[in-house]
Amino acid sequence: MKNKDYIEYTYKHRKIVIYLANKYYKDNKELLDKVKLHDLDKLFMYLFYEKEDASNIHRDLMSHHQNKIAKDKLDYMEMVLDWESARYTKPDKPLNAYDTLYRFYPGLEEHILPILKELGIDKPNLPMEEDVWEYTQSIVNVNKEDIKNEIVEYLYLLM
Numbered sequence: 001m002k003n004k005d006y007i008e009y010t011y012k013h014r015k016i017v018i019y020l021a022n023k024y025y026k027d028n029k030e031l032l033d034k035v036k037l038h039d040l041d042k043l044f045m046y047l048f049y050e051k052e053d054a055s056n057i058h059r060d061l062m063s064h065h066q067n068k069i070a071k072d073k074l075d076y077m078e079m080v081l082d083w084e085s086a087r088y089t090k091p092d093k094p095l096n097a098y099d100t101l102y103r104f105y106p107g108l109e110e111h112i113l114p115i116l117k118e119l120g121i122d123k124p125n126l127p128m129e130e131d132v133w134e135y136t137q138s139i140v141n142v143n144k145e146d147i148k149n150e151i152v153e154y155l156y157l158l159m
Helices: 004-024 029-035 040-045 051-061 073-089 097-104 106-119 130-138 144-158
Strands: none
Touching: 004 029, 004 040, 004 073, 004 130, 004 144, 029 073, 040 051, 040 144, 073 097, 073 106, 073 130, 097 106
């Protein structure tokens, strides 16, 4: 399978974003519905494009990334979940959402800091949350069936 490692990496990342959304926003149906689609396009594109091309297309077209697309509060909330989840599944991205904000996106402070405060994660170098880490460890073995189901879910959600 083309880009198998990146597909598995993205699969795990998606699961943590969804887990965090359910943990922090269990009553926000609109956000929970939105994060069901989080990075699904990348899983699909990785089957056809090189990793770098798929990542660039994704960052340019998805509103939870810093790009030219207008954003609303849900987009910023998803951005926070994206940043916070990365440290659980992406060894090359160990920063929490707060540290990510100030290292890479300080211009977004007015949008992001209130969200971080609302979630109680508005401090640097916060340790990983035990429940999130345990959930991360429960999804270490990803198989082709898991990936296939994610891609089929993506196609179904597009209908």
